[in-house]
Each structure stands twice: as C-alpha cells, then as structure tokens.
Amino acid sequence: MGEPLLTTEKLSNHFGMVCTARDLDLSFEQGVLTSIIGPNGAGKSTLINLLTGHLPVQAGKIRFQGREITRLPIHKRVRLGICRSFQVVNVFPELTVAQNVMIPVLARTGRAWNPIRSLSRETAVTRETEVFLEKVGLQGERDTPATALSHGDLRLLEVGVALAAAPTLLFLDEPTAGMNPVERVRLLDNIRELACEGRTTFVVVEHDMDVVFSLSGRIIVLHRGEVLCDGTPAQVRADAKVREVYLGDDVSDLFRYEEE
C-alpha cells in the first residue's frame, strides 16, 4: 500500500469558542473506504471543508501524496485529485443536468478554455459526461435544468458533479440524505462498485449506521472536534467510548435517518 494518500498534522479549527477540530492527526490510505460518523455538530463537515480548501486552515498541516497542500486553492486541489460533494445540494441551478456534469469533465481535460469550438463538437467530452450520468442514473434527465429535478435526483446530481472530476480522493458529505430507499440503494451500489474499481478512494460522512457498517473498511468517530475512535467496523462497534457517547448523548442522532 505504501504511503497514505492524505495526511493531516495537528489540524485545528475553532468557530469562536466552539472547537470543531482539535489537533487532528489523520491519514487516509488508498483504497480504504472510510466513513466519518459522529453526532450533529461533531465537526464532520468542517473536517471536509478544511481538507478540500472550502475553509482556510487555522492551524496544522495537510499533505496529499507527500506534497503539502495546506494553503493550496480549491481548484488546484481538485486538479491534484481531491474533490467533494456537499451536504446541502450545491450544483449549477439554471444549467441542465448534462451541463452540470460537463463542467468538471471540461475542466479536468483542459478543454474549458476553448472559446471558439462549439460544445456540440466535443464528442469525447459528451461521451464521458454520459458515462457519469449513467453512473448516478440520470441519463433520462440529461436536458432537465437542475432546478426542475426532484430532491432525490438533485442529490444524485450533487454526487455526479463530484464524480465527474474523476478524483483520486473523494469526500461525500451525507450523499444519501433525503433520498428515497430506491435511489439510496442505487447510489450506494454505485459507490461500492466505483470503490472496487479502485481509481477513487471514498471518504463518506453518513448518519445511517446500516450503510456505514456495510460499506466501510474503516470508521472514524468524531466528537466535538476530536477523534473518539478510529478503526475497523468491528473495533468501532466494540468501543466503550463510542457506546458511551452515543448511548449517553444523542442516540437518536446516530441512528436516525437524517433529513436535510
């Protein structure tokens, strides 16, 4: 396996008095599907925001494939192979589904600068866009504007736009929140399949424990900005501290199906 894909060193973040990341030393290995869980407000989204450049790092360091990226702008991290989806749908509302997915494909293949060539002639890009639409099951909605999609389809598009950047490391922030069971199963199957293909390493924030334990090779439990437990599903299930937090605190949060 060799060197980990991404590592952090004493990564910290505070919002006023609230500590959302305290001296986090994490590392993500290639090919290990990792889940991040924890009660609401534990700092899961904040961690993704820090690693992907959405939030500036207040203290600590981030390395990706041995290279320091702590202060690298977002689009450069994406070019290196780090991408994400958002907990709250964050797509291009007035553009069609195909256009939404096409933007990352164009950017990645370096074709987005061309101001003269007609998009309809970019057949390679169109074909690749189709592949990603199929992966999330939105081929049928190709020409629908994002604003006209149902909530579940919007969630699928959210993930599709992230996938289309063909990242090496992909953070999915509650990808299945608010989906109906059919969509959720299809998306999870696709994630599993893509993870097996091995080009993309997934890190998923998820509230549904069935999903977490069936999907993950590793689980990180965050609580108030600290790592409460980090290990295989079996280790986490057996961990006394985790039980304490979830049983003493907010059981409902962990096992409830999150409605966004």
Next chain:
Amino acid sequence: MKAEARNAAAAVVLLALCAVPFLAGKFTVYLAMRIMLLGIFAVGYNLLLGQTGLLSFGHGAFYAAGAYGLGFFGLHVSGNPLFGVAAGVAAAILLAILVGYLCVRHTEIYFAMLTLAFGMMVFSLIWNAREITGGDDGLIGIMRSPVSFFGLLEIPIGTDRQFYFFILFFFALSVWAVHRIRQSPFGLALAGIRENARRSEFAGVPVRRYRLAVFVLSGAFAGLAGSLEALLESNARPFMAHWTHSAEPVLVSLLGGLSSLTGPLVGSAIFIAMREIIQRFTENWMLWFGIVLLVIILGFRGGVVGTLSAFFRKAAAPGEG
C-alpha cells in the same frame, strides 16, 4: 432545425443591414451606425454580465481606451484605420488586464464599486491630462484614411455610406464571435461561474482566471466600439469614460434581456431610437427617457427578447402538447 432557422434569420438581418445605406436617408444611416456601435459594446459587455454574472460600471474606460488608442496611433504612427482599430483594441486590452487584475478577486457589490472607481479614475486622468488628451475638448482631428492592405488594395471609408460598411463588418464579426463564445466550452465554464462560483472551483475551474479572461474579453469589445466611434465622430472624448456611458451597456442588456445574444442587440436599437425620438419632443429628455426605460425594464422581466420568446413559447406549447 432550430439552428437553421437562426442562421436564416441572421442572414435576413444582415441583408437588411446591407440595404440600409441604399434605401435610407443620411440620418438613419448615422443612427444605424450608432446602434451597431452600442451593439458591439453591449454584446461584448453581456459576456460579463449575462454570461458570467459580473456587474461592471467601468467599461466606459475601455471604450475610451479604444478611442484614444486609435487617436494616438493615427496621430503618431499610421493612419491606416485597420491598424488604428487594432491599436485601440490593444490599448483597451492592456487597461482591462490592469483593472481586471485588481477587481476580479472581489465579487458582487465590491466588484461593481471597484470598476466604477477605476472608471472614474480613467475619466479624470483623461480630463486632466490636457496636454496629451486635449482635456475636455477631446482628441480632435481623427481622420478616416482609406483601408490599405500593404498598398496592394485600398478601400476608401471617407463617406458615411462607405464607413457604414466598415462598421457593419466589425459588428457582424463581433456578433458572430460572441455567438461562438456563448456556445463554447469557455462559455459553459462562464455560465457555471455565474450559477455557482464555489462549485465551479470544486469542478476544477480556476474561477478568478476565468473572470479576468472574460473581463478582458468584454473590455476588448468595448475598445473596438470605442475606436470605431472615434473614426465615426473624428474625435475621442473624455465622456466616453464617464460612468453614465459605462451604464449604457448595463441598461441596454436589461432592456433587451440578459440571457440571450439578441437581447443586448435589440436593447441597443430600442435605446438609440428612443433617445432620438424623445429628444425631439422635450428638452427634459433625460427625465422622460429614464421613465420609459424604467417602465420597459420593470414591465418586461427578462428583457424585451426574454419576454417575447417566453410568450411565443407559451403560445406554441398547446399545439405541441
């Protein structure tokens, strides 16, 4: 099918524009030229406003850069109008790179205010550097020498009818170029930035660089329009850089509609024609012009073109369904 209809319509309009100087009087020809100049200014500007979602109140500065660029080039280097236009556009591009570099890191209201501030600076520079720019008199005595292709071929543009075709050439070229840009991958990336700049970054698009690129591009069109106006009016005036002039492409885009290519063009025609008509009836033309603009802009949401095309789409829908 749709594209064919569009091409046919474009060909008809082009033919009609070619016929204008043969059928219409001197003044109408002049107005048509003014409409085309504003049209070039506005379609280029709308790449920034309509396509990318950035509101600039400083594009008059690039218009002026084009006019003065052509003027200085004509006075000191060569009278060939093609080179002059190229020099004007180059001057506008240089200025736009400088201003854009300082502005694109900000967005929305800050961006708009910064462009306004830079525009005002350029205006007062031109106004005060009297020895160089002629101050409030402007740069006068700009000549329309024949277009010469290395002495092999000379095309005179001295008369208004001849010059009309010179402008028509650049107008058609500009509209075609903007059309291509809107359909291109670059155009889609710009639309993505308009829709969601943050997500664009997460799609791997270097947003600031794209903003700068489209800022400079729209500045180049402004410079083109400016240099052509300098040739038309035989002078370059500081008021070209004034914020009231910078507001014209904004108004015109709102009038015609932000989301189409034809919107700013139709808007330009309405703007020039209405100003002309209202000026004839009243001395307080600014007041009445403002009121009429307000009514159209508020009455036609999405602009004249946007409203009409939505209307026709609705009218056609029952038949299709």
